[in-house]
Amino acid sequence: MSEPAGPPALPPSMRDRVPFLLYRASQISHSLANEMLAEMALSARQVGILTLVTELEPMTQKALADTLRIDRTSMVALLDDLEAKGYVARQRHPRDRRAFLVQPTDSGRAAKAAAVRILDEQQRRFLAPLTPAERAQLSALLTRLSQRPAPEQ
């Protein structure tokens, strides 16, 4: 009775600290997403890449990295894996021989569609505690907070 089941509660000074709550909520959401994507052997970052290359014009690795705020050295390994799975192809940029244009394959488009279905379900589960109006509020607030300048890497 003196030792209840769960871990000790957080002190009040932490419970109302927004950066901490944000970090914790993001951890929960992100790990849920990656767990649910594990059956496709993809990470959330890779789904982001697939989404960009299927929905936008062909992009270089650097443009992908800047848009998703992924380090460009990490992009190499992520694309190596996607290429090995047959989901994307690197093509030489016609005007810049240093760069590659990343383009999706047919099976890459199919994988992207399947992954988006999984992430739709993930979002549904994660946002279950909120009403539709609250979800819209949250989305609007986070949009403003996530629009700050990227740290110029």
Next chain:
Amino acid sequence: MSEPAGPPALPPSMRDRVPFLLYRASQISHSLANEMLAEMALSARQVGILTLVTELEPMTQKALADTLRIDRTSMVALLDDLEAKGYVARQRHPRDRRAFLVQPTDSGRAAKAAAVRILDEQQRRFLAPLTPAERAQLSALLTRLSQRPAPEQ
């Protein structure tokens, strides 16, 4: 003119995806926090540990890990560093010789106070785009979303 300065904009299908916005906002907040704490050579996680041990009863490493949702093997290194800095001390648990009770030193309490001042300023900067009412809304929404069960590690 055909190539504007910034990276390409995100496709609409990603712009309104809450888990993605949450991840991005958390990244921005977390990296800002760690950058601002760098002058004290502390990480945000370590400030969490200092906050718990100064504001709650003495806790074991496992209780700290569960409360902050940090892996217990990571806790070892974090505490090793805090102990080397003279901010905490490990004391044998009087009733369980396997466990240590982590207690703050005087300089640990001072460091915690200084770190909290830094994090107050970090929160102020990060939430600058929002009105006080919006900050309260966000805090309430995130509190509900971050209260899901911890993944029983």
Next chain:
DNA sequence: TCCTGATTATCTGTCTACTGACGATAAGGT
């Protein structure tokens, strides 16, 4: 008491992401 299983902290190995450096190529000034 003794035995079995669980728990605490630790250590080792692994995986992921970032920092710094490099070769190849491009862009701009002279």
Next chain:
DNA sequence: ACCTTATCGTCAGTAGACAGATAATCAGGA
């Protein structure tokens, strides 16, 4: 044309966090 500087993709090294195994200790039952 030449030379200097910047950029793109890549690789090697490094730091952080997690998974699995281990020694010491505790808890509970026969």
